[in-house]
Amino acid sequence: MQNSPTRRSVTAGLALGALAVPALHARSAKAQAKSVKIAMIAPLSGPWARQGQLLRQGADMAVEEFNSQGGIKSLGGAKLEIIYGDAGDNTEKAKNAAQRLLSDHPDLVGGSGAWLSSFTLAVTEVTERAQVPWLTLSYSDAITNRGFKFVFQTSPTADWQAAETLPTALKLAEHATGKRPKTIGVIQDNTASPVSFGKYLREGGGLEKVGLKASVDQIFTPPLSDATPLVDKVRSAKPDFLLLLTSAMPDCKLVLEKLDEFKLAKGKMPLVGNGAPFGSPELLNTIGPELLEGLLFSVANWPLKGQEEFIERFKKRTGEPFATQDALCGYGDVAILKEALEAAGAADKLKVAEAIRHMNLTTGPAAQFFPGPIKFDEKGRRQDVPMIFAQWQKGVPLTVFPEDRALAKPFWPSV
């Protein structure tokens, strides 16, 4: 943590005086003379605090490392200063955080956040109007469908992921077993991202295109109280593999344990998921390596070949068992902003935005942190991005696809 004493005393004072005076603003603007301000908004409290913390850990690490390496060279070694805002647990708080950061720091040159798609949508409504270039790892297509000019989505969008996940999974299966799966089971919840994923599969022709027939198709409303009816259908229909689209870990745990109870886990039924939560350390802690073994999941970003050194530094610094999408993107977004500042040669938000628009990086720290080149189209979406697949192998989720940046070889559990 990097809180200056000023900040602490302010906090302590506020905690005491909070009941009497709602002190809205007590920040001392004691920024160092030659620093460039960037922002990160993430859920640092509330149900998504853990993900927010991981983002922050990555970003903190990036700022420290870049500063110790001499700061922004094209700006005479100016140091990066990162300011955090808490998106909390709802869109109102997220939007307030954005408005506050922009009001308190009119000299921001760029930022990143706010993890959850709906938070990002609210935050970027503010940043777009202020013309601050904003990076986000959120998946929702809506973020870059609004015709905004200053929002850059570093993750492939949800629709694109939905379109790419199954063909890639089938390729992996065919490659490993020589047989192309014919039937699929789908178990999903009805939250935003699984719904849009599922919509593509059913209404967008996603299943037809790859010649799959859904022999199980179940949607539930979280929280799940009992997975028996869902898994029972899987047991009797015996699809060639099961697509799991759950967003909350307890639901995921229930399904996996029920699969185990019905003797479908541990490789009996190949499992494919989507999204970073499928590779979280919490999943490992609550479910254990055995049930997870072989679970494949597509994800926007995951530790890649070429990041080994970073992963070791990260593990040492944070005590996390492995790096995940959130920490990588936290680091990577700061790296992109740094590269943009280098290219812009000025601490000016409009120039930084312009630099990001014209970016085409295939080497260097920013490129290292994302699969594919760092190149955005006019909507602000990454171009030429491969879908990443990771697989749980002996208690660690390892990137297995694309091959050129994979850290392990994939296996398709034998049916």
Add this chain to the structure above:
Amino acid sequence: MRTRAEANRQRWAILAFALAVLVLSFVLLKSAYYQLVLTQVLLWAVLSLAWNILCGYSGYFSFGHAGFWGLGAYTVALGMMYFDLSPWISIPFCALVGAAAGAIIGYPTFRLRGHYFALAMLAYPLATLYVFQWLGYQELTLPMKREAPLLYMQFEDPRGYVVLALGLLVIALLISLKVENSRFGMSLLAIKQNEPAAEAAGINTWRLKMLALMLSGALAAVAGGLYAVILLVVTPETVFGMLVSAQALILALFGGVGSLWGPVIGAIVLVPLAEGLNAELGDVLPGIQGVVYGVAIIAIILLAPEGVYWRVLDRFSKRAPAAEPPPRLAAPASNIAPLPRAPASSGADLLVLRDIGISFGGLRALDGIDLTLPEGGLYGIIGPNGAGKTTLFNVINGFLASDRGAITFAGEPITGLRPNQVCRRGIGRTFQVVRAFPRMSVLENVIVGAFIGAATEAVARDMALAALDRVGLVDQAEKTAGGLTTRELRLMELARALVPHPRLMLLDETLAGLGHDDLGGILGVIRQLRAEGITVLIIEHTMHAMVQLVDHFTVLDHGRLIATGRPQDVVRDPRVIEAYLGKKWSDRVAVPAK
């Protein structure tokens, strides 16, 4: 009900408040962030005021105002996304949506009372949340309009939103003020304090509660619609979530339930406090802001349980000179029309009960009661405890529906009517345990009864004063009902029942619990009623007082009518003596009678 001068003062206060907000926004606050927070303060105050209209005045607590808020937000978001509808059109339309939702929700839910009502209300937003998820509206964004932003309520300058939210808040305050100063608001207060009494005084409680919910829902939905315009992103969790309903309730509880300014005070203090804590502590000690917020609320609830507004008001009024005499009320003099005399004792049958029966489970509370009351007399019903006397009254005035039998009043059937309808036909009643509205003044207590006949507030007031004069309570008119003696309470209740000029009065143990001295006064009033031509049916335990008072006795025992006739005869009836004193005594009386 406030006097006109007070209402005017309040109007000035609203104006001053609006000016203060404008000065704050246009002169003092420079940052867009503070403007945003200010806008949110104003919007949440509107929601809390909307909540207060239903819950503060009528006492029906709702844990579900997020339902209206969310419907408003989705109306605006969907309207803009799918029909390119400008919020300038869709936000007023939200009022219709909210009112309709209020009607649909209220229809089944007002069958419940108290906690059950509150909990049922909780279910609506939670259910709606899933409906909107199921419909696929997990994340809606209001499209940015670059060409004609003003046409779509998209201001470059955040002060535009402050002005809009302020305008809405002023409207909400004026509506609340209007409600407070109308018979509508006063009837809601009566419902809050004693719903059966309000119903028996002729207030159509069902209709008023529905109106209150619809008004409240309309306001909340409009505020929700504006919220969508400001936030630009609508998700089911944000607008239908528990937090929204809780916010509405917490702000009002904090500031002062049932007051005009309470919700506003709550919003002014708590919304910036929460946001300030969030801003300052959220990234340092994540989660601590919730703890501090909670502690602040607990502290306030402990220190000012009824809310900041009432606490300050109590403090303030205590310091004011206590000895100030209550303003003398002009005795209702010549300006009041003389009471329309009830039709002279015609002797025609006024109330006729035929074969009335009602059971509670296995207990036959009333069994085949036949009773005919000719107009103009003073009739008594006596009987031991549990004989069914009060049940009979409840059946006559509509609190209970009888299982069988028919009731006609002045030649028309009244079986199955609701109490307020029975009251409107001309049957007034008092209760065994006085059902007063303890926080209202004596005059207000009585005015509630005048709402049936009076066309205007002034007429209602005059009618109430006249009724108070009739029972000799006009000196106490300004006193709070909570501070009256039993005798005064009985008289006040009598006055309330008298206001609409009933033809029949049902008095339920009006003499109970009174000392000998107090008794005389009330008996005098009752005799006077009879002299004015009002038919009186009175329940009483004390045989002694009754024998002197009434013309005609009816005796109930175990739900059956066991004797009827002149008082002197009835008290000698062996069945009556047995019912009161047991078989031994009836035998003893029976012997000398031979």
